[in-house]
Amino acid sequence: MIESGFVGQHRSEIAGSQPxxxxxxxxxxxxxxxxxxxATFSISHLTEAETPVDPQLEHQLHFRGFDHNDLLEGRMARSL
Structure with missing residues (x-):
């Protein structure tokens, strides 16, 4: 619809989409x-080279996702 230029249909085509x-x-x-x-690849390479990585540091650097309680971070998570 949008590709064909049906301007009147734009609103229905994008209804419910996020900004x-x-x-x-x-x-x-x-x-x-x-x-x-x-950071993840660096930790992996250090582990393979038998160079210890502090477990607490490794845990802190592990990505656990965006905070959906924060409006901007919630929008960032939905954009992935």
Missing amino acids: ELSPKDSHRVVESLTLLRM
Whole structure:
């Protein structure tokens, strides 16, 4: 419908969709996930090299998801 230019149908096609993230917030999601990915791979490489990683530090660096009680973080989680 949208691709065909039926402007009158736009509202029904996007009903219920969430507002998009701003470019700044989208960048924040990518940067956060990239940082956490790098930490995860670093811990994995250190473990393989038999270099101990403090379990508490490893736990703190483990991504447990975005906080859905926070409006912005909830929107970030839904954007994934």
